[in-house]
Amino acid sequence: MRHLVWFRADLRVADNPALYEATADGVKVSAIYIDCLKQWQQHGRSPIQRDFLSRHLQALSTELAALGIPLTVLTIDDSSQTPELLVNWLADHPHDALYANREIGLDERRRDKAVQQRLKELLEIRVFNGDCVFKHGSLTTQSGDMYKVFTPFAKTWLAQLRATGYRLHPVPKAQGSAVTATSIELTGERVSSAAWPVGELAARDRLRLFCESGVYDYGDQRDYPAINGTSSLSPYLALGVISPSQCLAAIEQQLGHLPMSRGEQGFVWLNELIWREFYRHLLVAFPRLSMNRAFKPDTESLQWSQDKAGFEAWCSGHTGFPIVDAAMRCLNATGWMHNRLRMIVASFLTKDLHLSWRQGEDYFMSRLIDGELAANNGGWQWAAGTGADAAPYFRVFNPTTQGERFDAEGDFIRQWLPELVEVPTKRIHTPHDWLDNNQPGHDYPKPIVDHKRARLHAIAMFDALKDQSDNIKNNADVQTNKQSELWLAQLDQEPV
Numbered sequence: 473m474r475h476l477v478w479f480r481a482d483l484r485v486a487d488n489p490a491l492y493e494a495t496a497d498g499v500k501v502s503a504i505y506i507d508c509l510k511q512w513q514q515h516g517r518s519p520i521q522r523d524f525l526s527r528h529l530q531a532l533s534t535e536l537a538a539l540g541i542p543l544t545v546l547t548i549d550d551s552s553q554t555p556e557l558l559v560n561w562l563a564d565h566p567h568d569a570l571y572a573n574r575e576i577g578l579d580e581r582r583r584d585k586a587v588q589q590r591l592k593e594l595l596e597i598r599v600f601n602g603d604c605v606f607k608h609g610s611l612t613t614q615s616g617d618m619y620k621v622f623t624p625f626a627k628t629w630l631a632q633l634r635a636t637g638y639r640l641h642p643v644p645k646a647q648g649s650a651v652t653a654t655s656i657e658l659t660g661e662r663v664s665s666a667a668w669p670v671g672e673l674a675a676r677d678r679l680r681l682f683c684e685s686g687v688y689d690y691g692d693q694r695d696y697p698a699i700n701g702t703s704s705l706s707p708y709l710a711l712g713v714i715s716p717s718q719c720l721a722a723i724e725q726q727l728g729h730l731p732m733s734r735g736e737q738g739f740v741w742l743n744e745l746i747w748r749e750f751y752r753h754l755l756v757a758f759p760r761l762s763m764n765r766a767f768k769p770d771t772e773s774l775q776w777s778q779d780k781a782g783f784e785a786w787c788s789g790h791t792g793f794p795i796v797d798a799a800m801r802c803l804n805a806t807g808w809m810h811n812r813l814r815m816i817v818a819s820f821l822t823k824d825l826h827l828s829w830r831q832g833e834d835y836f837m838s839r840l841i842d843g844e845l846a847a848n849n850g851g852w853q854w855a856a857g858t859g860a861d862a863a864p865y866f867r868v869f870n871p872t873t874q875g876e877r878f879d880a881e882g883d884f885i886r887q888w889l890p891e892l893v894e895v896p897t898k899r900i901h902t903p904h905d906w907l908d909n910n911q912p913g914h915d916y917p918k919p920i921v922d923h924k925r926a927r928l929h930a931i932a933m934f935d936a937l938k939d940q941s942d943n944i945k946n947n948a949d950v951q952t953n954k955q956s957e958l959w960l961a962q963l964d965q966e967p968v
């Protein structure tokens with residue numbers, strides 16, 4: 473008997489359901505990872521995340537080798553070749569069963585369906601839920617639909633946690649003596665991710681340290697980008713180097729219990745993990761989200777601007793709004809951006825520049841080390857007012873007052889905008905007059921938009937929609953619900 477574990481976005485040996493189940497009963501196990509550079513590029517994923525992935529595959533290979541499990545990395549030119557690749561590989565390396573944790577993007581689901589159809593005669597295929605505490609499709613309204621609003625989803629999620637708890641899968645026992653780890657270097661453009669330590673132990677250390685100290689002040693500090701007040705675990709969660717259940721276990725161990733309601737120590741952080749699950753469950757229930765489509769179908773007809781110069785100024789951090797520019801330059805330099813800043817720059821792109829959220833989503837994906845479809849799409853559509861439980865369309869962030877509120881001293885701004893280092897704190901969010909008077913010849917741009925007018929224009933765009941949208945919306949709701957039911961039914965039947 474020999475089992476094959478196909479690693480995907482679950483690059484860990486601890487709390488990995490597919491790996492754990494494959495090794496149960498002492499069956500011999502080997503592992504594969506299939507790399508398709510073309511699909512990586514088609515999904516617009518970043519060179520820094522590719523570097524992080526490559527380093528993590530190396531780390532995974534070492535961890536697995538210590539357990540006596542060899543990891544083989546297979547490469548293909550096109551994801552559609554996956555079934556054939558597996559058939560050929562299995563002909564030379566016979567196995568009795570294939571184990572994997574489910575991936576949720578539509579392309580990955582289609583690939584898995586094709587694999588299942590091609591391989592079902594050859595070996596048993598078993599699939600598990602490894603990316604969420606509760607399986608996609610398992611938390612629904614009374615009528616069996618996926619929630620479209622966060623709060624009732626979160627209530628049901630918490631009720632489920634109270635009822636069943638969460639499951640942690642131990643690291644499997646070593647199977648015989650250690651094997652030699654494969655040397656892994658992924659091809660394609662890479663940008664160094666060396667600032668982020670690699671491997672499961674590093675991720676778990678970060679989680680432990682955050683729970684020991686950061687979690688207590690998280691509610692008060694999480695909105696201030698100059699403070700290191702959040703966990704910085706997203707790059708690890710995105711590649712599955714740690715699991716959400718491990719996050720729950722760490723917080724429970726630290727506090728002695730799981731915070732289950734608002735006001736309890738640690739709950740604000742737990743709530744963010746529930747947002748992560750909300751977006752992942754949504755992505756599965758509404759395949760349109762994987763297809764570049766708005767969650768609210770009526771917003772498809774919004775007339776977004778085509779302003780190329782505005783987009784370039786936003787991308788490079790030259791809009792003349794210090795908090796926006798500092799955030800974008802931080803993203804460009806490090807591949808990471810604080811959540812408050814993601815909200816500010818996303819609101820600015822969509823509501824001040826009136827550019828499509830799709831452009832922002834793509835740009836983020838091409839730069840972020842933690843880029844992942846569900847949270848990125850969810851965050852962008854939330855900010856643009858096109859998504860599930862989105863910010864109300866008339867709520868438009870004022871980039872200047874956001875800066876004043878969340879970077880009051882201008883520490884973050886000065887860190888990323890060298891041209892503003894000398895500007896006194898009381899002028900740091902509107903530095904133009906001071907610069908003109910004190911540093912003539914400076915090259916910091918004037919604001920590229922008048923925020924007040926831009927805000928009114930954004931509201932007018934949505935107001936115009938309202939008049940035409942009631943019919944479209946009602947029909948579309950029926951459609952998406954039907955689609956969601958179909959999808960959930962299919963999900964239950966699909967082995968992979």
Ligand SMILES: Cc1cc2nc3c(=O)[nH]c(=O)nc-3n(C[C@H](O)[C@H](O)[C@H](O)COP(=O)(O)OP(=O)(O)OC[C@H]3O[C@@H](n4cnc5c(N)ncnc54)[C@H](O)[C@@H]3O)c2cc1C
Nearest residue numbers: 702703704705706744748811814842843844847848851852
């Ligand atoms: C426009 C926009 C785009 C975003 N793109 C991504 C993305 O590509 N990948 C990504 O992981 N997150 C994304 N987020 C969510 C959030 O900004 C990051 O998860 C967070 O900043 C990561 O920092 P942290 O690990 O310190 O989070 P913490 O505050 O410590 O939170 C813990 C974990 O909870 C999850 N989480 C936190 N906030 C959110 C949220 N709003 N939505 C979903 N999950 C959340 C993340 O996995 C995070 O690591 C985006 C948000 C916005 C507004």
